Amino acid sequence: MSIENDFSLIKDYDNNYCLQVFNLLPVAFTKGKGCYLYDTEGKKYLDMIGGIAVNCLGYGNPKLTSAISKQAKDIIHACNYYYIPQKSELAYRLCRASFADKVFFCNSGAEANEAAIKLARSFFYYKDINKYEIITANMSFHGRTMGTIAATGQEKFSRPFEPNVPGFVHVPYNDIDAMIDAVNPHTAAIMLELIQGESGVNPADKQYIQEIRKLCNEKGILLIVDEVQTGVGRTGKMFCYQNYGVTPDIMTLAKGLGGGVPIGAMLCTNEVATGFRPGDHGSTFGGNPLACAAGNAVLEVFEEQNIIDNVREVSDELFEKLNTLRSKYNCIRSVRGMGLLIGIEFDDSITAQGMREQLMTMGFLVSAIGKSTIRLAPPLILTKAQAGSFVRALDKILKNVSGPKNVFSKIKDAFPSKKQVKDNVSKIGSAKIDKLDTLAVTETKPAETPDGEDD
Numbered sequence: 001m002s003i004e005n006d007f008s009l010i011k012d013y014d015n016n017y018c019l020q021v022f023n024l025l026p027v028a029f030t031k032g033k034g035c036y037l038y039d040t041e042g043k044k045y046l047d048m049i050g051g052i053a054v055n056c057l058g059y060g061n062p063k064l065t066s067a068i069s070k071q072a073k074d075i076i077h078a079c080n081y082y083y084i085p086q087k088s089e090l091a092y093r094l095c096r097a098s099f100a101d102k103v104f105f106c107n108s109g110a111e112a113n114e115a116a117i118k119l120a121r122s123f124f125y126y127k128d129i130n131k132y133e134i135i136t137a138n139m140s141f142h143g144r145t146m147g148t149i150a151a152t153g154q155e156k157f158s159r160p161f162e163p164n165v166p167g168f169v170h171v172p173y174n175d176i177d178a179m180i181d182a183v184n185p186h187t188a189a190i191m192l193e194l195i196q197g198e199s200g201v202n203p204a205d206k207q208y209i210q211e212i213r214k215l216c217n218e219k220g221i222l223l224i225v226d227e228v229q230t231g232v233g234r235t236g237k238m239f240c241y242q243n244y245g246v247t248p249d250i251m252t253l254a255k256g257l258g259g260g261v262p263i264g265a266m267l268c269t270n271e272v273a274t275g276f277r278p279g280d281h282g283s284t285f286g287g288n289p290l291a292c293a294a295g296n297a298v299l300e301v302f303e304e305q306n307i308i309d310n311v312r313e314v315s316d317e318l319f320e321k322l323n324t325l326r327s328k329y330n331c332i333r334s335v336r337g338m339g340l341l342i343g344i345e346f347d348d349s350i351t352a353q354g355m356r357e358q359l360m361t362m363g364f365l366v367s368a369i370g371k372s373t374i375r376l377a378p379p380l381i382l383t384k385a386q387a388g389s390f391v392r393a394l395d396k397i398l399k400n401v402s403g404p405k406n407v408f409s410k411i412k413d414a415f416p417s418k419k420q421v422k423d424n425v426s427k428i429g430s431a432k433i434d435k436l437d438t439l440a441v442t443e444t445k446p447a448e449t450p451d452g453e454d455d
């Protein structure tokens, strides 16, 4: 039995048999190529969210897919009793590209952060120093495990699961005085995202991070940067800390590292690595040949195709165009971020969910954060032409709802209800895909903007 192309069956099965922990949008994707996704009806979408910063090489990258299929034929899993060549190689590549001397592999961002938290504590334990507390920022997001919800500076993620793991303190972000006040003799580490991705794409100030590094040095505290979302080229450098002129003691990665294959990593210096001894930490699947082969292929493609240069060039143009739009429409409150991690915040007249749904109807995928911000984290191979098509779609929506420099009185009517969007999304696009080739997708000449489909 295959339900792959029957959306109503997919939906029914999900509703009946999957735990409903997500508010799903009414669409299922069955194919992808480059920066485009295709749903069960054959409708094409420009993916401006990239599986939430995961699909850094887009869909169907030849090197990545052939590395995965070759590895699947050879060995998918051996186990951590033995040396794993793909793991050794990926560790070498990551250390060569960063401040780090050692890597621990796992399967997700939360797991990487768990490893970082444990390491920060055990590092001092083995030195016989009573430091265990970890300071993190308000509005941070570090994952969904018991340890990482305690680290996360947003109560909504931990309240139903209380009591929380003790030993975490939260302070306002970008506030050095608050950080200094929070430090005490038991502080083991400061753990921060350099851009708070899940709470609205808020970058840390450069001076703030530099002062934190100084503070850590003075007080003998470890600096952990959570680069689960910002790492692997997302911000126009291989790692976001490289934008800040500091090096951390511990860094965590996940999302983009496997190009879509689940993998997490915790990186640290040789000195900090003394905090883990054999038996202190582990993972059955962490560092498995398949995930590490994917990671190696991703990093090879980065080098061969100058992916990070592309991030910088497309980002510059996208920011410029979005800021031009901002000066045209009062309802855009701010455009912020770095590289290809961008938040666009609207005033109260536009809801993030409404904007996301409107864009989706027009064939563009973004995520909605909170009430008023949409987030872009597209594949890092996005072209300028594709970025331009997104900005034109946004322009078209804003023109329809407001008119330049106008009062936004009609905005509520302009956004369709959830039901309308649901009907629309399932109606649009009638051609079933038999073969992806028939959709005439090319990478060199991007298909014209999907925004016309709505007309």
Ligand SMILES: Cc1ncc(COP(=O)(O)O)c(C=O)c1O
Binding pocket: 107, 108, 109, 110, 111, 113, 141, 142, 143, 144, 193, 197, 198, 226, 227, 228, 229, 254, 255
């Ligand atoms: C900064 C940050 N840390 C940790 C996580 C958790 O990663 P995962 O969902 O892979 O556990 C996320 C996920 O969005 C994240 O953005």
